[in-house]
Amino acid sequence: MKMEKRKMFLPQGVQDLLIDDCLLRRKIEDRLMETFNQWGYMEISSPTLEYYDLFTKPPMLADGDTMFKMIDSNGKILVMRPDCTIPMARIVATKMKNFVYPLKLCYVENVYRIDREQSDQKREFRQAGVELFGVSSVKGDAEILVTAIESLESIGLENLTVELGHMKFLGALFQSMNLEEEAEKKMLHLLEEKNITGIQEMAILHGIKEETARLLARLPRLFGTPQEVLSEVKAYRLTEEMEEALHELHKTIEMVEEYGLGGCLGIDLGMVSQLEYYTGITFKGFTKDLGAVILSGGRYDKLLGKFGMDCTATGFAIVVNKLTKALKIQENIHVPKRKHILILDSQYNIGTVKEAVDQLREGGNIVEFCMLEDPEEIREYMKRRQVNELVRIHEDGRVEKVSLD
Amino acid sequence: MNGKTRLALTKGRLEKDTVNLLEKAGLNISMIKNPERKLILDIPGYPLEIILLKGSDVATYVEHGVADLGVVGKDVLLEKPKPVYEVADLGFGACRMAVAGPPSAVEDGKKLLRVASKYPRIAREHFEEKGQSVEIIEQQGSVELAPLMGLSDVIVDIVETGNTLKANGLIILEEIVKISARLIVNKVSYKTRRVEMNALIDMLEKQAAQGGKG
Numbered sequence: 001m002k003m004e005k006r007k008m009f010l011p012q013g014v015q016d017l018l019i020d021d022c023l024l025r026r027k028i029e030d031r032l033m034e035t036f037n038q039w040g041y042m043e044i045s046s047p048t049l050e051y052y053d054l055f056t057k058p059p060m061l062a063d064g065d066t067m068f069k070m071i072d073s074n075g076k077i078l079v080m081r082p083d084c085t086i087p088m089a090r091i092v093a094t095k096m097k098n099f100v101y102p103l104k105l106c107y108v109e110n111v112y113r114i115d116r117e118q119s120d121q122k123r124e125f126r127q128a129g130v131e132l133f134g135v136s137s138v139k140g141d142a143e144i145l146v147t148a149i150e151s152l153e154s155i156g157l158e159n160l161t162v163e164l165g166h167m168k169f170l171g172a173l174f175q176s177m178n179l180e181e182e183a184e185k186k187m188l189h190l191l192e193e194k195n196i197t198g199i200q201e202m203a204i205l206h207g208i209k210e211e212t213a214r215l216l217a218r219l220p221r222l223f224g225t226p227q228e229v230l231s232e233v234k235a236y237r238l239t240e241e242m243e244e245a246l247h248e249l250h251k252t253i254e255m256v257e258e259y260g261l262g263g264c265l266g267i268d269l270g271m272v273s274q275l276e277y278y279t280g281i282t283f284k285g286f287t288k289d290l291g292a293v294i295l296s297g298g299r300y301d302k303l304l305g306k307f308g309m310d311c312t313a314t315g316f317a318i319v320v321n322k323l324t325k326a327l328k329i330q331e332n333i334h335v336p337k338r339k340h341i342l343i344l345d346s347q348y349n350i351g352t353v354k355e356a357v358d359q360l361r362e363g364g365n366i367v368e369f370c371m372l373e374d375p376e377e378i379r380e381y382m383k384r385r386q387v388n389e390l391v392r393i394h395e396d397g398r399v400e401k402v403s404l405d
Numbered sequence: 406m407n408g409k410t411r412l413a414l415t416k417g418r419l420e421k422d423t424v425n426l427l428e429k430a431g432l433n434i435s436m437i438k439n440p441e442r443k444l445i446l447d448i449p450g451y452p453l454e455i456i457l458l459k460g461s462d463v464a465t466y467v468e469h470g471v472a473d474l475g476v477v478g479k480d481v482l483l484e485k486p487k488p489v490y491e492v493a494d495l496g497f498g499a500c501r502m503a504v505a506g507p508p509s510a511v512e513d514g515k516k517l518l519r520v521a522s523k524y525p526r527i528a529r530e531h532f533e534e535k536g537q538s539v540e541i542i543e544q545q546g547s548v549e550l551a552p553l554m555g556l557s558d559v560i561v562d563i564v565e566t567g568n569t570l571k572a573n574g575l576i577i578l579e580e581i582v583k584i585s586a587r588l589i590v591n592k593v594s595y596k597t598r599r600v601e602m603n604a605l606i607d608m609l610e611k612q613a614a615q616g617g618k619g
Contacts, residue, residue: 161596194490194590220492224599266596288597291470 013115013123023335025126028155028324029108032128035151041106041130046087048110052077055086057306068112068123080112085277085300085315088131093307101134101311108320122321129297129317133304136312138248141281141299142255148285148295148316149261156332157323160264162285162295163223165271166249167278172241173216177208187216192272194220211237223268226253233269252281277303280314290326294319339365341389342382344402352397360391360399375404409447409454410594410601413463413472415481419586420457422497423476426612452601461485464589473594473602479584480563484524490590492606495613498586502527504579505570506552506559519558521551528561531581549573 010016017025033043049070056064068080081087084107096103108128115121130147132140145162152160170191174184183206190198196217203213215236222229230250238246249267256262273282278298285295297316304311327333341360360367372378382390392400414420427448428434436446437455446455456472460481466472468487475489478498482491502524521542522528532539542557549569551557563584564570564577588609595602 159597163596194492194595196492197494198491220490221603223596268596286593286596288593291468291591291593293593 011123013121015122020335024324024333025320027335028320028327028333029126029128031155032151032318032320033106033108035154036106036128036130036147039104039130039147039150041104041147044088044091044105044107045109046081046084046091046107048081048112049078050081050087052079054090055079055082066114068114081109082111082113083275084109084111084127084129084317085131085275086303088315089300089303089313090307092131092133092311092313093304093309097309102140103133104130105133106130126320127317128320129315131313131315133311133313135314136301138252138255138281140312140314141248141252142259144297144314144316145252145256145265145283146259146261148283148297148318149256149264151318152285152295152323153261155323155327156330157287157294157326158330158332159287159289160285161266161287162264162283163266163268163271164226164249164253164281164283165268165273166245166281167273167298168248168280169242169245169269170272172239172245173212173219176212176239177206177216179206188272191216191219191270194270196220219270222270224266226250226265226267229267229269248281273298283316287326287330289329290322292319292322292325294322294326337386339363339389340385340387341365341367341391342378342387343367343369344378344390344392345370352395353393356393356397356399379404409452410474410598410605411445411454411456411472412605413456413458413466413475415460415463415475415477415586416457419460419476419478419498422586423495423609426495426609429612429615430608453605464489467589467591470591470594473591473598474605475589476586477589479582479587480524480527482587482589483582484526487589488592490592490595491587492590492595493588493610493613495586495588495609497613498584500563500565500584501577502561502581502584503564503577504531504559504561504581505549505564505575505577507574508576510552510559510578519556520561521548521557521559522561523548524561527581531561549575 052064052067052069055067067082070078072078088105088107092103092105106129108126110124111127112124115123130144132144135143149160149162179187187199187202190202199217199220200213203216208216218236222233226249230246233246253262253265256265271282271284277300279301280299282298283296284293286293295316295318297314299314301312304313324333343357357367370378372381381387390402390404392402394400414423424434424437432451432453433449436443436448440446444456448455456466458466460477463472463475463477464481464485464487467475467489476495480502516538518532518537518539519542520528520532520539521544523544523546525541525543528541529539542551544551548560548562551560552575553573559578561581567577570576588606590602590606
C-alpha cells in the first residue's frame, strides 16, 4: 500500500511546475538574466553534484546535516549543491584565474537543502545571482547593491527594502568580548533572534564589560533608516574597526543614493548571517507584502583563498520562488497572451503550406495543426486552449478564416 | 494584509495573561471578551487585531508573516524552533521543563534510559548533551503515568507546582530549562513596520515588567 502511494506522490519540499508556472518562471528568470547581462555579468553554470568536502571545510557552510548526500561508486561522498557561491568561487580559482578582472559572473541554478525542522520549507529552490570578483573597495559593494535593486525593480517588485549589515562591526564587538566558541555561538544565536533579555542575561553570566553589554543589548533595535541608525550608534563607544565598518556602510549607501536607488536602503547592525564565509557588508532584501527574504548577499573576501587564490569578492542571490510569490501577491506579473491559431483540414503540399504557416507564426503567434476530427472535440479544444482563430490553408497557400458552425 | 498589526495568542492561560496586559495598557478589549464566534478580533481605536491559535500554530503563523507578532510558550519554541525574532520574555506562564521520575531512578545509571515525553526534541537534546543514550517514547498527555506503569524510567515534562508529581510519588530529578511566555515577531514585518511593532513590544514589555500590579 505504501509503495503504491509513493508512486503517486512527491517527496516533501519539492514540487511540479505546470504550464503557467513554467511560463512565469521562464519569464522572470529571462528578465533577471537580461538585467545581469546588461550590467556586464556573464553566465556560467556549475554541476548539481559536487564533493561534500567542498562545502564543509571551514569557512564554508559548516552544517553538513542540511545537505542531500550520495555515495559515489568509489566511496566518496557527493552532495547536491546547497549553495551557488562556493562552486562559483571554486570555478574562478581553478579555471578563470587568468581572465581579465574585475570578473563579473552570474547564474540561475537549483539549490538543495534539507530542512531540519521538516516544516514546509522548500528543499529544492532556484537562485539567480551575480558574483563580482576582484573589487576590494566599497565601489564593488555599491555596484552589487545597485545591480540587485535594479534587477528586482525592473521586474516589477514593489515596496522593496534592502537592509545592510557589516560582519566587521559584529566581529570587532565579539572580539572585544573574548567569549569561548560555544558561548559565542549562543550569543550570536540570541542576537539573530533579537532576544534582548537573553543577551542581557548572558552578558551578566559571562562578565561582559558594561559598556560593551549596553551596545550588545541595543543591537537588536539598531535597525532602520541609515541616518537613524548611524546617528544612534554614535552614542556608544566604538573601536576603530567598528568605526571603519560604519564608514564603509555610509560610503556604500551614499554611492547607491547618488545613483538614485538609495530610497529602499536601511541598516541593521544586528544582522547575523547564516553563511560563515561573509567578511564585510552583507544585505537582505524583502518586501512588506511577503514575510520572507527574497534577496541576500554580501562580501566574502577570504573564500577564494581556500582555493589558493588571493581575490576579493562580493555578490548576491535572489530566491526566484520567493520573488515569484511576491510578484503574484502584488499582481505585478503577467504572462503576455499570444494569439493562438488552429489550422483545420491540413493538407501538406510542398512549399505553399509551410510558407503560409511560417507567415502565420510571425510575431510570435502560436500556430498548430488540428489533430481532431469531431467538431465537438475541436470546439472543446479551442475553448480550453483559448484558441483565437480557426483557419484553413488552401493548396495554393491561401489562408481562409473559417468557423465550425 | 490591511493596515492593522496582527497579534496571535496561544489559547488558554497565556491568552488571558496577554489580554490582561493589553487591558492594563488601556486598550479596548471588548471584542476579545465577547468574540461572538469571530476568529479575527478587532481592537477598536488601536491598529491591532487578535487571532487565537494553539501554541505551535502561533509560531507557524508568525513564521509565515500571516500574524506579525505572537505570544507563545518557550517550550513550544524549543520543541519546534522557527525562524522568528524572540523579542521579549513576558514573564508570565512561568514553569520549568524538568526530568522527573521515581526516587529510585536517580541511582540507576542505566545504559539506555526510557524517557516518556510530550517534548521528544527537548528530551533528546538534553540527554544527548549529557551523553546518555535514551529511547524516547512520545506521549500526548498524562505523561506521569508512564513511569508508574513501567512504560518508561523517567519523564520530561513541564512542571508548574509539582503537585501532580508528588501525588504520584515522582520527584524532579533535574531541571532542564525555565519556561515562560515569549513575544515573537515575524522577521520581515519587524523591518517593514518597525515603529508600530516597537511601540507594541515596548507596551507589552512595560506592562509585563509591572507584573500583577496595575
